[in-house]
Amino acid sequence: MNRVIRAVAVIGAGLMAVSANAAIITNGSFELGTDPGVFSTENVGSTAITGWTVGGFGVDYIGSYWQASDGVRSIDLSALSSGSLSQTIATVAGTTYTVTFDVSGNPDGGLGNKVLVSSISGSLPNVISYEITPGNSRSNMNWLTYSYDFTAFSNTSVLTFASAEFSPFGPAIDNVSIVTSGGGGGATVPEPSVWAMLLIGFGAVGFAARARKGHQVNA
Template sequence: MRNAVLGALALIALPSTANAAAFMNGGFETGPAIGAQGFTTLANGSTAITGWTVTGDSIDYVGSYWQAGEGSRSIDLSGTGPGGIMQTFDTIAGVTYNVRFLLAGNPDGGPTTKVLSTVASGNLPQVNSFNINNTTRSNMGWTPFTYSFVAGASTTTLAFTSGTQTAFGPALDGVSVTAVPEPATWAMMLIGFGAVGASMRRKRVQGRAHA
């Protein structure tokens, strides 16, 4: 039990040693200035959105052009063509993580069904789709989705990619990454089990003393 408690305390300590590479800016609120048109196109390799790198062709960094899923910024994962974004952050090998995000679609043009691929390094991708029927720029119809992965190393790269081969792609916002359960929760559970075990041992010793 002592080893289990020490392991739990180690789990608490691990994330705090790597805060510089913690997952960040899942709402895309920190990024470059947006022009009067309400969005800015960012090309492959751009790191202008804090924490993220643009992949594929390009993306649109969207401000007032349409209703954000949360806050005031969001992403069209197809800029002038299908693109994507990725971020590398600290994880604990063997731990399961849930990625939660909001998905919508650019309502300005086809296809009607927008396709998004989500993948974490070392894991299988997940494909989700969004139908833009009955949506508008002022009513985007943001829908929550969850993607789960098991970290295989001390860092993981999470990538979102447009599967829509036009300039009117899937829209993304509100990304969060959470350990399942969080390391601190595991630690408290193990410490609690240790306390229960110690209490039971004391009762057994007291019972023998009264016998």
């Protein structure tokens, strides 16, 4: 029985660790949603990109138009002008999280910097500048990875990406994720699948205890 308890404890600790670092973003690579084909323009209020809400002057939902960073879809944060994309995520107050995402820019607008702002409700905005160089093209977007930390102030937080380009050639994003940071306090509630695994483990402990008790009675 002791061996069973120790095994369940180890499994439970491992599952909790995995759960604490599980991604809490829905559709971070934008693969779910209305098929954009080559690309589609999504206007303010659109929820065609699963999990996300469009703001500002709209965004372009990119399909086969250029090379994605992850999967086959990505976002140009400017439609005809600066747009935005937001998602409300579950957080734990006092816990520190790391936001990671890939950035590029629409190469059709020529060389130069593409600027976007990423923000979390209650935290200072993060300004990211991406430089379009002669090496950028639709077939080679030269994606770069950026990340920053934030500490949640409530049980929900709004993550927003906004273009600072007042043109149709905006900054591009893909492969968004959020995980708990090593510097954070507080606990993350396990996913339902984790609870199921833990319950199975506890059931095994209970079965072993009953079997041992029956053995002692019959001895």
